[in-house]
Amino acid sequence: MLRLPKNRFAVIGLLEALGQALGMAAAAVLPGASIPVLAQTFLIWQILFSIVFLKKRYSSNQIMGCGLVLFGVVMALTSTSNSFRISSSNEGLFWPIIMIISASFQAGASIIKEFVFRDASERLQSKSVDIFVVNSFGSGFQSLFVLLLLPILSQIRGIPFSELPGYVKDGAGCLFNIGNYHADCYNAPLLTSSYIAMNLAFNISALALLKSSSAVVASLCTTLAVPLSIYMFTLPLPYVGVPASLPPQFIFGTTMLILGLAFYNFSDRLSKKQKGSP
Known part of the structure; x- marks a missing residue:
């Protein structure tokens, strides 16, 4: 582990911090059902970055699946109804674009992680570095950069830098129910703890699934998580809040996105299996 350059983990942490900060800023404004749809642009960014930096090559089926994902995102992004609107008339597509950009940072971090695993195999004489080591170093730098990015994030949300300490103080008071705060702060500890618990459970479940089954099963579960998460917001x-009825164009775009994810994940595996069968 000591042979691995630590600056790569710093870059991973910076990219993940940028992705998290921008993603959370956009998620606070966007409709809940649109967030998992826009987040799927992660696949598109990942393919682009891996082609440029890792010199990977993808099959026509994978490119077609990626195209369906992009088409589905565009269809969902431009859908509107009386009770559902991804972007407001005043801000246009600003926050959806911010969410898409946040996915690019997350994709960039994943590409660097893949490069770290490849490079570690050469540096450590065919020995692999543990995934928890990479995640721990990356998460440590991510936490540091999130704190450093708070002034930039506050500017995006329209909070002057001079008022940021007051916001942090009020947020801490709301979280721990200290002082005289709004009634909505009553359940803040429960909501925060629930988010942390669910996040940990998701990550542990994903790692356990990948370890005990196969990448195909993990990909299938990831694909199924998209419509399920959208349905939860309805x-x-x-x-x-009041659940919004999704317009037909949004549902159509989501369907195309799911088909694209499924086509990307399973078409090549199915064709290879058929070629390998007698």
């Missing part, structure tokens, strides 16, 4: 759940 239910009358606590703290979600």
